[in-house]
Amino acid sequence: MSQTEKTDPGDLVLQNIEQQGLDDNKDSWIVSVSGGSDSMVLLHILHEIAGFHVIAAHVNFRKRGEASAEDERLVRDYCSKKGIVLEVLDIENPERTGIEAGSAEDALPGMVAGSHESLSESMNRGNFQDSARKLRREFLESVRQKHSATFIATGHHRDDQLETIFQKIMRGAAVENWTGIKTRDDPWVRPMIDVTRKQILDYAANRNIPYRTDRSNLESDYARNMLRNQVFPKLLNLFPGWQDNLIRVPEFAGLHQEMLDFLTEKVTVLRPEDSSESVGNVRSSPGPKAMDRAAWLSLPERLRTAVARNWVRSQSGFAEWTRGDVLRLADLEHIETGQVVSVGRTISIIRDRDHFVIKQELQHTDEPEDQEPLPVTLNISGLGKRPVTIRGVQFSEAGFNPEIPENTLQLRRDVLPDQLILRYWQNGDRFIPFGMAGSQTVADHLANRKIASGQKKQTMVLASFDGSIFAVIFPHSLRKGEIGTIAEHARCNSEEQRVLFIQKT
Known part of the structure; x- marks a missing residue:
């Protein structure tokens, strides 16, 4: 039976696990469990169907009053009945994490009991969604280390994938960035990425798996909720089958990236002055490779900016592009030797006769450590x-x-x-x-x-x-x-x- 023919979430998850080479690894898996249908079904499949040794991890953000408490109670009751170890983080009572003494400060930097500011106060100072995402990841990683687990499984599914791809396109991301959520990004794995939300709900109903619905997801305050509640249902009526077309977009993005990498390699050179040097018994690492100006100018004009951008990314790791940054790359054609085109706050592209070279400055470090990182x-x-x-x-x-x-x-x-x-x-x-x-x-x-x-x-x-x-x-x-x-x-x-x-x- 092909993947497209499979409709049972259990079958799809087992197939995904096998394709990712994870079926032989039944060591402890950490499962992020919110109490919603996605995570509860994932916990059931990994524990009951796949037979993995799982540890559930739940974060109570106390954002919805009694509803948050009910979420935690449901997860606790289910894990107790199934004999599943559960770790809970309560942001108003961090000592409940169960993290071993002396390790909490490393696991949750700046967010431990005894600080002058509570976790709840710290999170509400900034963008709550971003803070919650960061805190959840830190907590899950701390639980993984505590239990010497190999992987952390989350309940991301096919509808999440569609929302991610759609938002990237609508925000004007470059084609090579029209990628979705990775199925595996060790230690993170997403075994339900091929399962739809409807399949998850049907599975939960058929097997009497308890779950709770976060009522805030029904409000269209955030972009994902707007897409989920209003935009996607209308698209389904106008363009039946549009999901299958959109889910293939990352394939095209990958092909585009391969072509960019091929062209970028053609214009990238390692000059003798940029190569590694031996000092005593220590061999220094080579600096960023230069871009050959003549080879770059030989490309079709419409490709030059994309290739220059890919060259900067490959040599410096710079990824926080703005539209202004991209437009400035066209100036490379006209600058003289010694002149500079700046990208972001730390990247300078300098013309050195027949080549372009990158100078990367260190980020300034005069910021207070408790400040939320930008952007x-x-x-x-x-x-x-x-x-x-x-x-x-x-x-x-x-x-x-x-x-x-x-x-x-x-x-x-x-x-x-x-x-x-x-x-x-x-x-x-x-x-x-x-x-x-x-x-x-x-x-x-x-x-x-x-x-x-x-x-x-x-x-x-x-x-x-x-x-x-x-x-x-x-x-x-x-x-x-x-x-x-x-x-x-x-x-x-x-x-x-x-x-x-x-x-x-």
């Missing part, structure tokens, strides 16, 4: 109910306030996408400042506003996935209390408009 994805649609604070800046949604204080920015909500990126500004970033007709680089804007050179690198921008900048947020308030500048196209012109509030806390 951060900000879900705008949920801010009306749950304001978010990131790096001392609060983001919320409300009605326009004509008497806004100086230390607050207001952006028109109807011109903003549902998701924005909060990141540091980069060389080449441009926007149209409030009240101006033409665009200006962020660098020039900061100079005009007399931001000290030592503090400029702490300036943040709020941008869309295509690189459009809606606001520049200064590292400190100016004399008049100004905390930043909004873009002209985000200005409010009616007291009836909804706005995104940005305020220093």
Whole structure:
């Protein structure tokens, strides 16, 4: 029976395990269990059908009051009846993790009992979804180490895969990045990635597997919920079978990446001055390989930017591309020897006669360790109910306030996408400042506003996935209390408009 013919989740999971070469490894597996249908079915299949030795791990985020407590009770009751070891992390009572003494601080850095700030308070300071994802991963990894387990299994399924691919395409990701969730990324494995949500629900009903429904998933506050509840059902009526077409997109992305790698290899060279050298008994590693300028210019013009981008990625690992970064790569054709094209905050591409070489600077390390790392994805649609604070800046949604204080920015909500990126500004970033007709680089804007050179690198921008900048947020308030500048196209012109509030806390 082929994979497409299999409809039973148990069969599909066993087949996936066999294809990934995991069927002979029945050592301890950690299973992330929320209490929802996906994770409860996965736990059942791995324990009852596959016969693996499993340890369940559950995180109680206490985000939904009694509903969160009911989730934990269901998981505890099920594991008790089945004789499954369970580890629980309660963010308001971290000592319940069961992690061995002395290891909790390593397992959950900055999030242990006895700190001045509770886990709950720490998470609510920033983007809750991102914080929850990071905390869950740290906890699962700590449980894996405690039990000397080989793998961590999560309940990601085919519908999650579709949502991931769709969002990447809609956000304007490059073709080579139209990839989905990996089936295996040791120690993480996703045995249900070929199982649909409907198959999971049918399986749970047929085998009387208990589960709870997170009612917040039925609200369309976040992009995934919007796709799941509104967009995908409509697509199914308009384009029957669209899921099978979309699920193949990563295949095309992989083919595109192979072609890019082939072309990039043709223009990449190791110059004698870049090769490794022996010093005593120590042999230094070679630096990044150069790109041959003539070979690069011989490519069709439309391919040059893609190849240059792939060369930078392959030699430096740089992955946080903005639209401005990509557009600047076209300038490589015109720069003279010694001139530089900057990418991001740390990458410089320098022309050295007949070659391009990369100089990569270390990230600045003058940030407090407890600061949330950037970039951060900000879900705008949920801010009306749950304001978010990131790096001392609060983001919320409300009605326009004509008497806004100086230390607050207001952006028109109807011109903003549902998701924005909060990141540091980069060389080449441009926007149209409030009240101006033409665009200006962020660098020039900061100079005009007399931001000290030592503090400029702490300036943040709020941008869309295509690189459009809606606001520049200064590292400190100016004399008049100004905390930043909004873009002209985000200005409010009616007291009836909804706005995104940005305020220093």
